Amino acid sequence: MPPPSNNPKRDDIRAKIAQELRNPGSRSGKPSRGKSRPTDSARAKPGKRPPMGIMTTTLWEYPSQHYDDHLGRKSQGSKDYAGASPSWAIWQLLQRYTRTGDTVVDPMCGSGTTLDVCKDLGRKGIGFDLNPQRPQITHADARELPMPDETADFVFIDPPYSTHIDYSDDERCIGKLDASAPMEDDDVMMGHAYYESMDMVIAEIDRILKPGAHMGLYVSDSFKKHKGKKSGTFMPIGFELFAIMREYFEPIDIISVVRHNQKLQRGNWHKAAEEQNFFLRGFNYMFIMKKPS
Numbered sequence: 001m002p003p004p005s006n007n008p009k010r011d012d013i014r015a016k017i018a019q020e021l022r023n024p025g026s027r028s029g030k031p032s033r034g035k036s037r038p039t040d041s042a043r044a045k046p047g048k049r050p051p052m053g054i055m056t057t058t059l060w061e062y063p064s065q066h067y068d069d070h071l072g073r074k075s076q077g078s079k080d081y082a083g084a085s086p087s088w089a090i091w092q093l094l095q096r097y098t099r100t101g102d103t104v105v106d107p108m109c110g111s112g113t114t115l116d117v118c119k120d121l122g123r124k125g126i127g128f129d130l131n132p133q134r135p136q137i138t139h140a141d142a143r144e145l146p147m148p149d150e151t152a153d154f155v156f157i158d159p160p161y162s163t164h165i166d167y168s169d170d171e172r173c174i175g176k177l178d179a180s181a182p183m184e185d186d187d188v189m190m191g192h193a194y195y196e197s198m199d200m201v202i203a204e205i206d207r208i209l210k211p212g213a214h215m216g217l218y219v220s221d222s223f224k225k226h227k228g229k230k231s232g233t234f235m236p237i238g239f240e241l242f243a244i245m246r247e248y249f250e251p252i253d254i255i256s257v258v259r260h261n262q263k264l265q266r267g268n269w270h271k272a273a274e275e276q277n278f279f280l281r282g283f284n285y286m287f288i289m290k291k292p293s
C-alpha cells in the first residue's frame, strides 16, 4: 500500500482497490460467485478444456487451440496447418454476431477452421484461399473474391502477418510481402506492398458484406530480429490494419487474445528476449468492425 496522501477521498479509493485485488467481488458488496464462467481468462487452466461460453471482457484466453464441439469433434481445422486460427475465438465471434443459417465467409480459410465452426453452429460457411487444404474451400485470391456484392452476414479473416510463415509457392500469397520492407520511391510507409494488398482484401470484405454486418480480423504485430545483431524491426501490423479498416468500417471493439504458442514455452527464446532487449508476442488482436447500415 502506498503511504497515505493528504487527500482522504483518494486514500479511500486506494483502500477499496487494494481490497478488491485481495478479494475480487468484495468491492461491490457481493460475494464472488461460486458459479464460474467457464471461459473467463482468469480461470483458464492449462491443459483443461472448459465448456464454451460467451466471453465478456476484452481479454480472451482459452487453454487450447480447439474446443469440444456439440458434434463430438475435438478439433476444428487442422492443428498441422502452420498458422491455423484458434477455433474457439471464431466461435466467440459467430455466437455474438451471427444467427443460425447466416452466411459466414473466410477469404483466407487455410485449413478450414471457420468452416468447421460454422458446421458446429449451423451457419453456412464459405471459404477461399490460394492454398486450399480441402475441397470445400474455393481456390481464389482474397483481393478478388468470386462472390456477389452484399451477400455475407459475417466475415472472419486471419491474414499472414508479414513473411512469418511460408504458406505456398503462389506468388500472389500476401505472406510473401514483407511488412518491414524499406520505403522506395513513392512509398508512404515501410511494407507498402503488404499494406496495399491488405487494403485490397479489406475493400473486398466491404464489398461482399451486407450493410450493418460485422467482421473480425485476427492478427499479430511482428518483430524481425536482424541476424547477428542485437537490433531488430518492430512492425505494428495490428495498428496499421486497424487504421485501414477504419476507412471502411465502424470500429466495434478491440480484443486481446492471449497466445499459447508452443514457441513461447521455450526457455531460450525468453533468455534471448531478455538479453537482447526485445519482446516476444504475447497476444493477438481480434478487431471487430461493422459495415455501416
Ligand SMILES: C[S@@+](CC[C@H](N)C(=O)[O-])C[C@H]1O[C@@H](n2cnc3c(N)ncnc32)[C@H](O)[C@@H]1O
Binding pocket: 077, 078, 081, 082, 083, 084, 085, 086, 107, 108, 109, 110, 111, 112, 113, 114, 128, 129, 130, 131, 140, 141, 142, 143, 158, 159, 160, 167, 168, 172, 173, 174, 175
Ligand atoms: C493465417 S493463415 C489462415 C489460417 C486459417 N484461418 C486456418 O485456420 O487454417 C493465412 C492464409 O492466407 C492465405 N493467403 C495468403 N495470401 C492470400 C491471398 N492473396 N488470397 C487468399 N488467401 C491468401 C494463405 O494461403 C494462408 O492459408
